[in-house]
Amino acid sequence: MAIRQLPDTLVNQIAAGEVVERPASVVKELVENALDAGAGRIDIDLEEGGVRLIRVRDDGGGMPAEELPLAVSRHATSKIASLDDLEAVATLGFRGEALPSIASVSRFLIATRRGDQAHGAALAVEGGRVGEVVPKQQPPGTTVEVRDLFYNVPARRKFLRAERTELGHIEEWLRSLALARPDVELRVSHNGKPSRRYRAFAEAGGGLFTGERLGETLGEDFAKQALRIEHEGAGLRLHGWIAQPAYSRASADQQYVYVNGRPVRDRNIAHAAKQAFADVMYHGRQPAYVLFLALDPTRVDVNVHPAKHEVRFRDSRLVHDFVYRTLHAALAETRAGTTALPTAETATISGASTGVPGRSFPGALLATTQTMPQSASQVPMRLQVDEARAAYSALYAANEERPVLPRADESAGVPPLGYAVAQLHGIYILSEAADGLIVVDMHAAHERIGYERLKSAHDSEGLRAQPLLVPQSVAVSEREADLAEQEAAILAELGFEVSRAGPQSLLLRSVPALLAHGDVEALLRDVLADLREHGESLRIRGARDELLSTMACHGAVRANRRLTVPEMNALLRQMEATERSGQCNHGRPTWAHFPLPEIDRWFLRGR
Incomplete structure (x- = not known):
């Protein structure tokens, strides 16, 4: 068959196959254009899930009438003019493909007016056939109507889902946008009825949105559990919100990532976040x-996907490490008692912060508390589970009784978790806090304390390598063998001494001592896969932590063990001083707080 030039209409329809997947894709492109035009309010009118009608109106800058034909031409844009512009794109749209692609598979109308013009102008396109520019009444800004999507491509239309499903995709994308742009008002109607309104809020310092926008997009439960993240370094800045580990999801439906304001799906960042939550998240749950x-x-590079869903970092290893360490450090500060009433407005954690800010503990309590051993010499890391149980089953027995406080000012000097008053069913500790009641799951809390002590002790010792009596040959791909040679130093830090034995084989001479009895071949392959994809591997630490968690679980105080008041108070003080003590090793919460006004409501006091 002879080579021929494709007609413009067919070229646009091919492009539409990449850019326009469903009605939500159209809404995305049109709304992003409105934002690039400086809109402060955007109205989105939909019919039949966007299949019958999508109308997007904005109050942005508009455009001159003579530019309308260019707006629906391929590769015509006002946003880039050179390669330098392309390498530093700051706008959401820039490819110049969206409008002509959408117009090629719909009945399309665009109307616009600049603020300094007396009247507006409109241009209709039907199935890719461009009409004439005509005068039209139009307020300042731009209106785009897309009717009968895929009417001329019936095969594509058959792949669309039910009206409710298509509307759900649109609503989810608008929710993502609302999180990123709290300064813009969004109004949505469906089948002639108002369905959603996101009010505009003044941006908080540094571009962070208010708790009100957070609540109206992700719900009040998320807003109440949200901790603010703010960290900067190495030319990178990460800010936003993470939900406390006790607030987890069955799916990844509340994971939003933005790079320079652009919503993206990035496996590198998602992997870093997942690793950061691994030590505090219940198995199978999503942060x-x-x-x-x-x-x-x-x-x-934002120009790696036609629909701009993905980006490529020039230094992905640095980005992964920065995100992981920021979130990991922030989650370490989720100590029991530090955020008794976490809210989107008040709970703030810096990725670089340490200690327990804003808290003062009675010195006598800490001074007299018998703590677990911390050094590697005191806690041999190769203890078997039975030995660990014997070493850690004894609770902190030396502590003073609860001090008697003047009833006129009982809150003075009360630590975050208060003072123990009773034990409930041999499982829970009841504590009187300055502003209400604290309930602690004593096994879960002690498990986390023991786990963190074991990790600290092992970290002080480092990842020791155990030489193999007979070097072990490991069959790998040629790509994996090359990688093992290149990353030999990193593998050595993780406890693996590896040398190349052939094009597709490695010789394993030593392995991490703590994991020597496991499947080290499979572990090595997984580590190499991590290094190839993310530039680092946390699998060794993950496997180690799983073993230490088991040891801590067996060593923790069991249910139905009666504790004295000094023992209970000692446990509370340790919780306040231990990282991640808000959750046990398996991600379950270790404590709950009931404010006094809430307890009053139980008994209708003051009504």
Whole structure:
């Protein structure tokens, strides 16, 4: 068959196959254009889930009438003019494909008016056939109507889902946008009825949105559990919100990532976040977060996907490490008692912060508390489970009784978790706090304390390598063998001494001592896969932590063990001083807080 030039209409329809997947894709492109035009309010009118009608009206800058034909021409844009512009794109749209692609598979109308013009102008396109520019009444800004999507491509239309499903995709994308742009008002109607309104809020310092926008997009439960993240370094800035580990999801439906304000799906960042939550999240559950990563636009390529869903970082290893360490450090500060009433407005955690800010503990309590051993010499890391149980089953027995406080000012000097008053069913500790009641699951709390002590002790010793009596040959792909040679130093830090034995084989001479009895071949392959994809591997630490968690679980105080008041108070003080003590090793909460006004409501006091 002879080579021929494709007609413009067919070229646009092919492009539409990449850009226009469903009605939500159309809404995305049109709304992003409105934002690039400086809109402060955007109205989205939909019919039949967007299949029958999508109308997007904005109050942005508009455009001159003579530019309308260019607006529906391929590769025509006002947003880039050179390669330098492309390498530092700061707008949401820039490819110049969206409008002509959408117009090629719909009945399309665009009307616009600049603020300094007396009247507006409109241009209709039907199935890719461009009409004439005509005068039209139009307020300042731009209105785009897309009717009968895919009417001329019936095969594509058959792949669309039910009206409710298509509307759900649109609503989810608008929710993502609302999180990123709290300064813009969004109004949505469906089949002639108002369905959603996101009010505009003044941005909080540094571009962070208010708790009100957080609540109206992700729900009040998320807003109440949200901890603010703010960290900067190495030319990167990460800010946003993470939900406390006790607030987890069955799916990844509340994980939002933005790079320089652009919503993206990035496996690198998602993997870093998952690793950061691994030590505090219940098995099979998903964390919830809204994260904004800002960096020099020249360090990220946004032109790797036709619909701009993905980006490529010039230094993905640095980005992965930065996100992981920021979130990991922030989650370490989720100590029991530090955020008794966490809210989107008040609970703030810096990725670089340490200690327990804003808290003062009675010195006598800490001074007289018998703590677990911390050094490697005191806690041999190769203890078997039975030995660990014997070493850690004894609770902290030396502590003073609860001090008697003047009833006129009983809250003075009360630590975050208060003072123990009773034990309930041999399982829970009841504690009187300054502003209400604290309930602690004593096994879960002690388990976390023991786990963190074991990790600290092992970290002080480092990842020791155990030489193998007979070097072990490991069959790998040639790509994996090359990688093992290149990353030999990193593998050595993780406890693996590896040398190349052939094009597709490695010789394993030593393995991490703590994991020597496991499947080290499979572990090595997984580590190499991590290094190839993310530039680092946390599998060794993960496997180690799983073993230490088991040891801590067996060593923790069991249910139905009666504790004295000094023992209970000692446990509370340890919780306040231990990282991640808000959750046990398996992600369950270790404590709950009931404010006094809530307890009053139980008994209708004051009514």
